[in-house]
Each structure stands twice: as structure tokens, then as C-alpha cells.
Amino acid sequence: MKFPHWLNVAASAVVAAVLPACDGINMLELKPGQSTQAEVRQRMGEPTTIHWNDDGTATWEYNRQPSGIHCYMISFNTAQVMTRIEQVLNDQTYGKIMPGLSKDDVRRLLGAPAKKTVFKNLNEEVWEWRIEGMPPTEETYFLVHFDMSHGAVKKTSKLIQPRG
Numbered sequence: 001m002k003f004p005h006w007l008n009v010a011a012s013a014v015v016a017a018v019l020p021a022c023d024g025i026n027m028l029e030l031k032p033g034q035s036t037q038a039e040v041r042q043r044m045g046e047p048t049t050i051h052w053n054d055d056g057t058a059t060w061e062y063n064r065q066p067s068g069i070h071c072y073m074i075s076f077n078t079a080q081v082m083t084r085i086e087q088v089l090n091d092q093t094y095g096k097i098m099p100g101l102s103k104d105d106v107r108r109l110l111g112a113p114a115k116k117t118v119f120k121n122l123n124e125e126v127w128e129w130r131i132e133g134m135p136p137t138e139e140t141y142f143l144v145h146f147d148m149s150h151g152a153v154k155k156t157s158k159l160i161q162p163r164g
Helices: 006-030 037-044 105-110
Strands: 049-052 059-062 072-078 084-088 115-119 123-131 138-147 153-162
Touching: 006 037, 037 059, 037 072, 037 084, 105 123, 105 138, 123 153
Parallel strands: none
Antiparallel strands: 049 059, 059 072, 072 084, 115 123, 123 138, 138 153
């Protein structure tokens, strides 16, 4: 059954409005130094990815791509108590993406991209994250361009386009 376009747009708007609200409520309840992995899992569900750090601690990734504009990294100490919660799709983190970084480094900083595209004619693989932008009538994306000959970051860019 095919739904009218307006119904698909309305349903997408409702989902986009409700999911961030749930995250916002859950984030207020999580307390660094107090909340445990079990509490985080109960409130946030299963993480998208678990990153193991060199010191034996873990960072859980809660990625809201491709429809959302957030990626939360929640870090725990060895006693499984939350030490930090951070929404990483922001200007401060984008500034850490420098030429020469590996794909793994970028993945750890920004979370999984919404989309990956290969441009053979440019010898580039481009990773794309949908991010918060202004005005709300436009969609904004943060892009990381990797040189396919060595796999490291070549440059970053932003793309802004009208919604629709």
C-alpha cells in the first residue's frame, strides 16, 4: 500500500520530534559518577557500538544517524560507572578531524556515519553525518573526505541543502 506523500512527511516529523525528546529526558536522569552501565542500558537501550579503550574502560556509542542529528558517547570506568556523556556531533569535535587521521580515529570521534560514498574519479571516499544546522528549513551535513590511496583524512567540509 502506498501512502500519500504528506502522510510520510508528517510521520517523519513526529518521529524526528519524539526521539530527541526521549533522549533529552533520559540524559537528564543519567549522572556521571553515579549511573551504572545497567542503568544506562535500561534508559537508552543497547549501544550501537562498544569501543574498548586502551586502559580497559569502555565507551558506548548511541548513534542517531541517519535520521537523527546526534551521536552520544557514554564513557565508563573499570567499575562500570559512567564517567562522561557527550554529544559528539558538534563544532569542537569537527575541529579534531585533521588530515592524516585514520578511518578508525574518525569513527571513534564522530560515531558511525549516516552514509559512505566513493568517488573514484576524485580518489575519495566521503563519509557523511547529518548534523544540526540553521535555519531549520535546511539540512546540514558534516563530510569527511578520505584519500583512497592511503585511507587517511584528506579534508572536511559541510553541505547545506534545502529540505524537501
